Amino acid sequence: MVATLKELAAKEDKLSPGHRLCAGCGASVVARMILNASTLPVVVASATGCMEVSTTIFPYTSWRSSFIHNAFENSGATMSGVEAAYRALKRKGKMKDEFNFVAFGGDGGTFDIGLQSLSGAFERGHRMLYVCYDNEAYMNTGIQRSGATPMGAWTTTSEVGKKQAGKIQHRKDLTGIMAAHGGYVAQASPSNWRDLVKKAEKAFAFDGPSFINVLAPCPRGWRFPSEQTIEFARLAVETCYWPLFEVEGGKYKINVKPKTKKPVTEWLKPQGRFKHLFKDVNADKLDELQKFVDDQWDRLLALESACRLD
Amino acid sequence: MARVEAITGNVAVAEAMRAVEPDVIGVYPITPQTIIVEAYAEYVAQGEVGTEFVAAESEHSAMSICVGAAAAGARTMTCTSSQGLALMWEELYIAAGLRLPIVMFDVNRSLSAPINIHCDHSDTMGARDSGWIQIFSENAQEAYDNFIQAVRIAEHPDVMLPVMVMMDGFVISHSIQRVELLDEDKVKKFVGEWKPDYPLLDADHPVTWGSFDGLGGFYFEYKKEQYDALQRAKDVSQEVAKEYAKLSGREYGLFEKYKMDDAEVAIVAAGSTAGTAKTVVDTYRQNGIKAGLIKIRLYRPFPAEEMVEALSGLKAAAVLDRSPGYDVLGGPIFQDIQSALYQSGTSVPLVNYIYGLGGRDVLVSHIEKAYEDILNVAKTGKVDKKVDYLGLKE
Amino acid sequence: MTKWNYKGIKAKDLPKGAVIPEGGTAADYETGGWRTKHPVLDKEKCINCLFCYAFCPDSSVIVENGKVVGFDLKHCKGCGICAFECPKDAINMEDE
Numbered sequence: 001m002v003a004t005l006k007e008l009a010a011k012e013d014k015l016s017p018g019h020r021l022c023a024g025c026g027a028s029v030v031a032r033m034i035l036n037a038s039t040l041p042v043v044v045a046s047a048t049g050c051m052e053v054s055t056t057i058f059p060y061t062s063w064r065s066s067f068i069h070n071a072f073e074n075s076g077a078t079m080s081g082v083e084a085a086y087r088a089l090k091r092k093g094k095m096k097d098e099f100n101f102v103a104f105g106g107d108g109g110t111f112d113i114g115l116q117s118l119s120g121a122f123e124r125g126h127r128m129l130y131v132c133y134d135n136e137a138y139m140n141t142g143i144q145r146s147g148a149t150p151m152g153a154w155t156t157t158s159e160v161g162k163k164q165a166g167k168i169q170h171r172k173d174l175t176g177i178m179a180a181h182g183g184y185v186a187q188a189s190p191s192n193w194r195d196l197v198k199k200a201e202k203a204f205a206f207d208g209p210s211f212i213n214v215l216a217p218c219p220r221g222w223r224f225p226s227e228q229t230i231e232f233a234r235l236a237v238e239t240c241y242w243p244l245f246e247v248e249g250g251k252y253k254i255n256v257k258p259k260t261k262k263p264v265t266e267w268l269k270p271q272g273r274f275k276h277l278f279k280d281v282n283a284d285k286l287d288e289l290q291k292f293v294d295d296q297w298d299r300l301l302a303l304e305s306a307c308r309l310d
Numbered sequence: 311m312a313r314v315e316a317i318t319g320n321v322a323v324a325e326a327m328r329a330v331e332p333d334v335i336g337v338y339p340i341t342p343q344t345i346i347v348e349a350y351a352e353y354v355a356q357g358e359v360g361t362e363f364v365a366a367e368s369e370h371s372a373m374s375i376c377v378g379a380a381a382a383g384a385r386t387m388t389c390t391s392s393q394g395l396a397l398m399w400e401e402l403y404i405a406a407g408l409r410l411p412i413v414m415f416d417v418n419r420s421l422s423a424p425i426n427i428h429c430d431h432s433d434t435m436g437a438r439d440s441g442w443i444q445i446f447s448e449n450a451q452e453a454y455d456n457f458i459q460a461v462r463i464a465e466h467p468d469v470m471l472p473v474m475v476m477m478d479g480f481v482i483s484h485s486i487q488r489v490e491l492l493d494e495d496k497v498k499k500f501v502g503e504w505k506p507d508y509p510l511l512d513a514d515h516p517v518t519w520g521s522f523d524g525l526g527g528f529y530f531e532y533k534k535e536q537y538d539a540l541q542r543a544k545d546v547s548q549e550v551a552k553e554y555a556k557l558s559g560r561e562y563g564l565f566e567k568y569k570m571d572d573a574e575v576a577i578v579a580a581g582s583t584a585g586t587a588k589t590v591v592d593t594y595r596q597n598g599i600k601a602g603l604i605k606i607r608l609y610r611p612f613p614a615e616e617m618v619e620a621l622s623g624l625k626a627a628a629v630l631d632r633s634p635g636y637d638v639l640g641g642p643i644f645q646d647i648q649s650a651l652y653q654s655g656t657s658v659p660l661v662n663y664i665y666g667l668g669g670r671d672v673l674v675s676h677i678e679k680a681y682e683d684i685l686n687v688a689k690t691g692k693v694d695k696k697v698d699y700l701g702l703k704e
Numbered sequence: 705m706t707k708w709n710y711k712g713i714k715a716k717d718l719p720k721g722a723v724i725p726e727g728g729t730a731a732d733y734e735t736g737g738w739r740t741k742h743p744v745l746d747k748e749k750c751i752n753c754l755f756c757y758a759f760c761p762d763s764s765v766i767v768e769n770g771k772v773v774g775f776d777l778k779h780c781k782g783c784g785i786c787a788f789e790c791p792k793d794a795i796n797m798e799d800e
């Protein structure tokens with residue numbers, strides 16, 4: 001049973017206010033939802049990034065649970081160490097408490113610099129949930145491209161000029177990479193809070209590694225007004241740019257199938273980072289993005305039906 | 311009952327680890343350290359230890375795992391060599407800055423390029439200012455003894471810093487030596503139970519590790535306190551050594567003085583070379599020449615005052631560095647000693663030899679050459695070449 | 705309020721390794737000053753779906769017994785998500 005908002009609201013948030021994330025930041029909505037889904041105390045690790053710096057400015061911490069920041073590329077390994085300590089101390093009878101373990105990383109800390117550390121942690125099978133809050137660029141250092149930045153997006157290292165229209169390459173399929181590891185793997189969006197909370201609950205109940213990739217719109221880096229953070233997460237789902245699915249025991253399941261798939265331009269157009277794509281010269285880029293989304297969606301549908309066969 | 315065994319340096323270290331039986335080991339294999347990892351994996355497989363043995367996917371992750379485990383409240387160890395230590399570089403500073411008492415064994419090996427798997431001290435020297443305590447060992451027995459003492463030094467409330475213990479790759483790590491192993495329960499009693507101040511794993515007392523030091527924060531003050539703690543490790547290492555002597559009968563100083571009482575010339579060396587140098591000293595002594603040796607043990611914090619005291623009055627001394635010093639001022643140990651002498655206003659004619667890089671054999675004749683040179687300096691009072699090389703091919 | 709007394713903390717009292725020895729101290733830090741607009745609730749229109757609570761990035765929608773009772777203006781940054789997401793237009797963003 002998924003907790004209701006009424007039940008969730010009755011508990012104190014595990015992330016306190018007073019953090020210094022931007023107004024309307026998607027990352028803190030994601031963190032709140034994930035953490036509040038845990039019925040056990042949690043230990044949180046975070047890679048260097050917006051969330052980490054904004055929530056731990058000494059002597060202020062927003063974490064009402066134990067928290068550790070180590071470095072940028074090693075949220076997975078750091079949490080592996082915490083979980084190993086838990087196992088050892090339990091076995092030796094030195095500790096009674098029970099915990100869930102949650103590691104956070106942005107897309108830079110997960111898709112790029114922290115991928116090896118995450119992969120190692122997954123392969124070793126530590127009981128932890130790794131959450132990537134994907135805001136599609138290095139936002140903490142001021143909007144640079146990452147392996148998660150969509151093709152065509154403007155960032156300060158994928159510029160728009162006479163010879164280039166934003167990022168040249170498509171984003172990588174991190175959720176697919178993680179699904180290839182086994183464990184419990186899902187993709188979620190804060191707009192679909194029930195689905196997200198349910199996935200977090202499933203991850204916490206799973207006796208092994210789990211990974212949830214959550215889209216975390218960034219008003220500053222995507223260039224949209226702060227009140228529309230959830231709306232952009234929603235549009236990403238409705239256009240099938242950001243499909244909601246999960247992989248359990250190697251089986252794919254799509255959790256939300258929009259009745260009508262909105263054109264991806266509905267998601268792109270209001271975002272300042274894609275503004276240049278709507279000039280005539282870049283019409284082919286829009287087509288290519290739509291094709292990317294369609295291919296991704298078709299592939300997912302095929303994977304789902306292939307998994308239903310046996 | 312202590313037992314005597316004929317084992318390699320690597321097995322001696324694994325035995326020390328088993329006796330301490332840390333809560334967590336985060337580790338990655340690399341030559342010549344691998345045998346330690348393999349031996350410990352065997353203890354785990356046989357159910358002889360209750361350690362959580364985490365075989366990481368890189369040394370960077372191995373040290374990251376150690377940082378996470380130590381902050382969680384576990385007694386934590388690792389071991390590495392060469393490129394492995396280099397890959398840990400970022401995490402070394404974090405472990406020290408977070409004041410985590412992680413204990414690591416570094417089996418000394420050269421650094422690439424060209425790739426070379428044999429002994430020199432370049433790896434350790436690259437980490438000499440990372441805030442870790444560093445302890446050199448001459449042989450397998452010392453590696454064993456130092457590693458056990460390192461736990462107590464690291465976890466001492468006046469210190470709370472990570473410790474790195476070293477021995478020479480292959481020369482010591484792979485050669486069979488006589489080692490006296492202590493009873494494991496006595497070792498466990500000696501290291502005691504580890505009670506951390508702020509473990510992550512305490513549901514009633516949530517804590518935040520790795521906080522962000524904002525503008526106008528305390529970074530500077532933390533670094534000063536870290537420096538002070540590192541200096542305190544000098545005295546703490548001696549307290550621990552005294553207690554360990556009661557247990558083992560083997561006492562360790564900040565460094566070892568060999569035939570230094572009336573010495574007129576001396577060599578300063580670290581690692582297995584000191585063993586070779588002792589036999590050279592003995593030969594000189596038989597011929598009535600007053601030669602001595604100082605063997606480095608505690609390298610960080612560097613016991614500068616004590617070193618100056620030990621060297622003062624010598625007519626000449628040679629410092630042997632088993633790592634390349636890339637600037638004109640010589641190798642790292644030489645620079646430390648030269649600075650210490652200069653600061654205290656003590657003048658001892660000093661020469662530096664870079665030797666043994668990439669596992670180049672350290673021959674008696676090389677060490678004799680150094681002694682002959684300083685005997686000549688003692689006679690003439692003149693140093694021709696401040697920094698020279700021993701054993702370089704023509 | 706926090707138990708750990710960090711106000712005017714001196715170098716000699718710093719916890720080793722910059723550990724913050726208590727959870728949630730950031731609640732003492734007020735971010736309300738960032739706002740240019742603040743949310744105002746129309747209780748008549750509100751159906752207590754709690755979407756505003758769910759989507760607030762700053763845990764600033766105050767819920768008591770399953771009902772929205774107001775906003776934590778010490779921390780609310782005025783992002784406007786609650787007002788935008790409210791299905792009943794029960795929240796209005798008003799100038800400071």
Ligand code: SF4
Pocket residue numbers: 745749750751752753754755756757772786789790791792793794795
């Ligand atoms: S979103 Fe609107 S209707 Fe729902 S609880 Fe909040 S104010 Fe009330």
Ligand code: SF4
Pocket residue numbers: 024742743759760761762763764765775779780781782783784785786787
């Ligand atoms: S305006 Fe933003 S910060 Fe303020 S209560 Fe509404 S959602 Fe929360």
